[in-house]
Amino acid sequence: MSGLRIENVSLRYGARPILRGLTLPDLRPGEVTVLAGPNAAGKSTLLRAIAQLAPYRGRIALDGEDLARMPIRRRARLIGVMPQALPAGSSLVVLESVIAALRAGDGFAAGADAQAMAVLERLGIADLAMEPLDQLSGGQRQMVSLAQAIVRDPRVLLLDEPTSALDLARQVRLLGALRALAAEGRIVVAVLHDLAMAAQWADRIVLLHRGELHSSGQPATVLTPDLLARVYGVRARVERCSQGRITVLIDGEV
Amino acid sequence: MLLHRYHQQNRRRAVLVAVMAAMAVLGIVLDLMTGPSGLPLSETLRALTGAEVERATQVIVWQVRLPVAALALLVGAALALSGAEMQTVLENPLAEPFTLGVSASAALGAATAIVLGLTLPMLPAQWSISANAFLFALGALALLQLLGRLRGGGPEVLILFGIALNFSAAAFLSVLQFVASADALQQLVFWTMGSLSAASWQGVAALALVLAACMPFSLRAAWQLTALRMGEDQARSFGVDVDALRRWTLLRVSLLAATAVSLVGVIGFVGLAGPHIARMLVGEDHRFFLPASILTGALVMSLASTLSKMVVPGVLLPVGLVTSLIGLPVFFWLILRGRARR
Numbered sequence: 001m002s003g004l005r006i007e008n009v010s011l012r013y014g015a016r017p018i019l020r021g022l023t024l025p026d027l028r029p030g031e032v033t034v035l036a037g038p039n040a041a042g043k044s045t046l047l048r049a050i051a052q053l054a055p056y057r058g059r060i061a062l063d064g065e066d067l068a069r070m071p072i073r074r075r076a077r078l079i080g081v082m083p084q085a086l087p088a089g090s091s092l093v094v095l096e097s098v099i100a101a102l103r104a105g106d107g108f109a110a111g112a113d114a115q116a117m118a119v120l121e122r123l124g125i126a127d128l129a130m131e132p133l134d135q136l137s138g139g140q141r142q143m144v145s146l147a148q149a150i151v152r153d154p155r156v157l158l159l160d161e162p163t164s165a166l167d168l169a170r171q172v173r174l175l176g177a178l179r180a181l182a183a184e185g186r187i188v189v190a191v192l193h194d195l196a197m198a199a200q201w202a203d204r205i206v207l208l209h210r211g212e213l214h215s216s217g218q219p220a221t222v223l224t225p226d227l228l229a230r231v232y233g234v235r236a237r238v239e240r241c242s243q244g245r246i247t248v249l250i251d252g253e254v
Numbered sequence: 255m256l257l258h259r260y261h262q263q264n265r266r267r268a269v270l271v272a273v274m275a276a277m278a279v280l281g282i283v284l285d286l287m288t289g290p291s292g293l294p295l296s297e298t299l300r301a302l303t304g305a306e307v308e309r310a311t312q313v314i315v316w317q318v319r320l321p322v323a324a325l326a327l328l329v330g331a332a333l334a335l336s337g338a339e340m341q342t343v344l345e346n347p348l349a350e351p352f353t354l355g356v357s358a359s360a361a362l363g364a365a366t367a368i369v370l371g372l373t374l375p376m377l378p379a380q381w382s383i384s385a386n387a388f389l390f391a392l393g394a395l396a397l398l399q400l401l402g403r404l405r406g407g408g409p410e411v412l413i414l415f416g417i418a419l420n421f422s423a424a425a426f427l428s429v430l431q432f433v434a435s436a437d438a439l440q441q442l443v444f445w446t447m448g449s450l451s452a453a454s455w456q457g458v459a460a461l462a463l464v465l466a467a468c469m470p471f472s473l474r475a476a477w478q479l480t481a482l483r484m485g486e487d488q489a490r491s492f493g494v495d496v497d498a499l500r501r502w503t504l505l506r507v508s509l510l511a512a513t514a515v516s517l518v519g520v521i522g523f524v525g526l527a528g529p530h531i532a533r534m535l536v537g538e539d540h541r542f543f544l545p546a547s548i549l550t551g552a553l554v555m556s557l558a559s560t561l562s563k564m565v566v567p568g569v570l571l572p573v574g575l576v577t578s579l580i581g582l583p584v585f586f587w588l589i590l591r592g593r594a595r596r
Contacts, residue, residue, distance in 0.1 A: 053487050076493025083487055089347075090483040092538045095260050097484060100539075104481030105493020117257045129256040130263070148488065 002063055003028045004050070004156060004187050009058035011042075011049055018045045019056065020211040027204075029155070032178055032188045034198040036222075037208035038232055043191040044084070046208065047158050050189065051081045062156060076105040080149035082159040086141045088134055094144050095120065095129040101148035119151045123177060138165035146174065150181065157181060159190040163197065175201045195248045199223055199238075207231060220246050229254050267542040270535055274549040278327065281556030285323040286315060288563045325453040325518065326559035326573065327552045328461045332514040333521060334528025334551020335465075336507040338544055339472060341529055342479045343503045344409040345486070347588060350525030351511035354398065354416030356391050357522065358423035360515040361446045363390025365427055368442045369434040383445070384457070384516040391512035394419055399504055408486070409500075448519040448574020450559055457517045464513045468506040469548070475499060476540035483538055521574045523581020524551050524558075530584060554580070 004027040011019040019042045027033050035043040048054040052067055052075060060067050062078060070078075092100070098116040120126045125143045133141065142165045149157060159178070163171040179201065182188040192198045198205055199219040206216040209231050215222050220238075223246065228236040235251040286298050293301075293311065301307045301315040337350035351357060363386040366372045373382035398419060402412040427446075431439060478499050481489040486496050515521065528551030529543075535550075536542040555573070558580065562571040 048487075051487075051491055053490060072490070072495050073493040076491060079491065081487070081491035083485070086488070087483075087485040090538060091533070092480070092483055093260075093263075095256065096480070096537075096539055100477055100480045100484070101488075101492045103477045104489065113257055113260065117260075126256060130259055145488070148484070148492070152492075 004189075005059070005061045005064075006046075006050070007059045007061075009046070009049055009056050009060060011045055011054060011056040018042045018211055019049065021058070022046065022208075022211065022213055024206060024213060025216055027187050027189060029185045029187050030182055031203040032182045032190065032201060033204045033206055034202035035189065035191045035206050035208060036193075036195060036198055037214070040210075041208040042211040043208055044160050047081075047160050047189065047191055050156075051079060051158050053081070073105045077152050078154055079156045079158065080152060080154035082142075082145050082149040082157070082162055084160045084164065085138070086133065086145045088141075091132045091134050093130050093132050094125070094136070094147075097133055097144065098147050098151050102151050105152075116147075116151055119147045123147055124173065139167060139170055142166060143170070143174070146177075154186070156187045157189070159188070161191055161193065163192070163194070171197070195223060195228075195236075195250075199246050199248050220244065223248055264539075264542075267536045267539070267546075271542055271545050271549065274535075274546060274553065278549050278552045278556065281553045281560070282323045282327055285326065285556050285560045286319050288560050289314070289319060290568060321453040321455050321458055322450045323556065323559065324458045325461065326450055326555045328458065328465060329450075329514045329518050329521060330524050330528065330551035330553070330555025330558075331548045332461060332465055332510040332551075333525040334532075334547045334554075335469070335472060335544065336511040336514075337525030337551075338529035338532065338547035339479070339503050339507050340525075342482055342540070343500045344412055345482070346409065346413055347530070348526070348585075349413060349416075350523075350529075351391075351507070351515065352520070352522045352525055353420070354413070355418075355420030355423055356394055356508075356511045357515050357520040358420050358427065359394030360387040360391040360512065361442075361520055362423045362427050362430070363387040363516075364445050364519070365430040365434075365442050366390070368445065369430045369438045380454075387519075388512050388516035390423075391515050392508055394423070395504065395508035395512065399501070444572065445519045446574075447572035448521040448577070449570075449572045450518055450562075451570060453518075461513050461517060464509055468510055471502070471506060472544055473541070475503065476544060479503070479540040479544075480538065519572075519574060521555075522578040523585060524554055524577050526588075527581045527584040528554060530588060 006022060006024040009019055009022045035046060037043055045054060049056040050060055067075060095116055098119060099112050102112045102116055117129065120129055123143055123146060128140060146162065162174055166174060178188050202219055204216060205219050205222040207214040207222055214231055215227065223238055225236050225238055228234055233254050235254055237249045237251065239247050241247055283298060287293050287295060297307060297311055298315060301311050333351060340349040341347055364383050367383045367386040374385050377385055398412060398415050401415045405411050431442060434442060478494045481492045481494050490496050529547045532543055532546035532550045536546045558573050558576040562573045562576045565571055
């Protein structure tokens with residue numbers, strides 16, 4: 001059983017239910033899955049549950065092994081998380097912070113410094129290596145948090161709004177990097193608000209609505225004008241492009 | 255190339271830490287040289303190394319001044335280490351034993367011995383004040399953790415409880431001060447100003463033991479503490495068991511702070527200023543930050559101890575007064591700088 005399985009997951013904040021018995025089709029290695037849906041649909045919360053950062057009921061398993069029962073250090077080697085934003089207050093330099101991401105869980109790791117530097121080079125931010133985190137722009141910090149997420153070479157990569165602070169060139173570069181990371185056999189799950197971008201980069205879109213699964217599948221089957229009107233309340237056109245890809249254009253509210 | 259620069263930076267930091275260690279040694283020598291009867295450097299060093307000196311010099315260095323100087327050094331080290339670790343695990347730059355009510359609770363404990371005469375049975379009389387202060391300080395930190403656990407909600411809640419605890423202890427202390435006799439009141443006020451004058455070799459040994467027991471665990475957690483600077487969730491996703499890290503760190507910090515405060519009374523702001531100076535010098539990689547904090551605290555306390563003997567010739571000022579006067583500007587500077595950044 002290879003892949004990430006999410007079964008009957010429920011989660012509430014106080015009395016307010018956020019996820020209601022959510023079951024998804026298995027997420028498979030090599031695929032980029034985008035979690036989409038309107039505000040408060042439970043996208044980020046689901047991501048936090050998979051990362052074991054929020055307590056939930058139900059079962060989330062990787063290759064048949066329950067993630068909730070896994071020792072935290074082993075889990076850290078299997079799952080990388082890129083949060084929406086890094087806290088701004090640290091004066092650690094970028095390279096230090098990525099080395100810490102590598103060594104905090106596993107104790108001594110020989111070659112950690114070189115490994116961290118290689119990740120910065122791979123993401124094209126090697127020039128930032130000696131810059132303090134609190135002097136970076138929001139977009140630069142986002143790239144650094146991606147570096148922290150992938151430096152342990154995880155099998156699963158979870159990303160919350162990874163492009164929210166990036167300019168267009170960096171968005172394209174980051175999404176390209178995600179595709180490459182997936183192609184190496186990883187399971188990539190990202191929350192994305194921009195549906196046009198999701199349509200272009202995702203292998204599969206999981207559309208959440210009020211804490212439940214609304215629909216899932218290839219972008220062309222999920223992102224239809226009818227469905228966008230029902231879930232988001234917008235008038236949209238969906239155009240077919242080359243290579244079976246689609247693009248989404250929003251005209252206005254219903 | 256950049257990796258080379260990173261390693262260079264680490265070497266520079268290691269050198270800085272070594273320099274600070276040397277300065278701390280100089281600080282203790284300076285502390286030994288000052289006093290009502292000034293000792294020249296050569297005599298001080300001869301007495302320290304066990305060479306032939308006058309009997310009076312021998313007594314002054316070994317029995318009068320060295321316990322005081324050693325206790326000053328250790329108290330500074332202990333308070334600064336607790337401040338540094340508290341600031342990291344509570345994710346707040348203003349956290350330290352003093353601001354979270356540990357010192358105020360210790361003072362309340364001392365007051366129960368001085369004013370009410372409540373003492374633990376089977377304890378020599380000279381230790382009764384310290385013992386009560388220690389128990390109250392430790393109790394305060396235990397209460398803090400318990401309340402934090404019951405309420406949930408992370409470090410902000412702990413900070414708020416700490417501030418509430420500070421005020422509560424101060425309020426009860428006022429009550430005891432009000433009912434105290436004139437003699438007891440004088441003794442109590444003197445205790446709350448923090449003083450090294452009651453230093454003894456037993457006290458030095460006790461604090462040295464606690465410090466030696468805690469430090470290896472602090473340094474072993476250096477990478478985990480560094481990771482926590484990226485926030486709780488990030489640290490968790492790196493594989494850090496944040497709850498356990500917080501619990502153990504606060505236990506170490508409690509022991510250190512309670513021991514230090516119970517021996518010398520209320521010493522403000524060393525736990526705050528030490529870590530902040532260290533952070534400016536060596537950054538936030540805790541492999542360097544923790545030793546640098548320890549050494550800065552030790553040096554600051556040595557200098558404060560020296561100053562307390564020099565400001566008014568012939569009078570030994572309470573060392574807590576001196577550290578507060580040095581520390582307060584640092585405190586304000588931190589608040590103002592924080593404002594400017596936002």
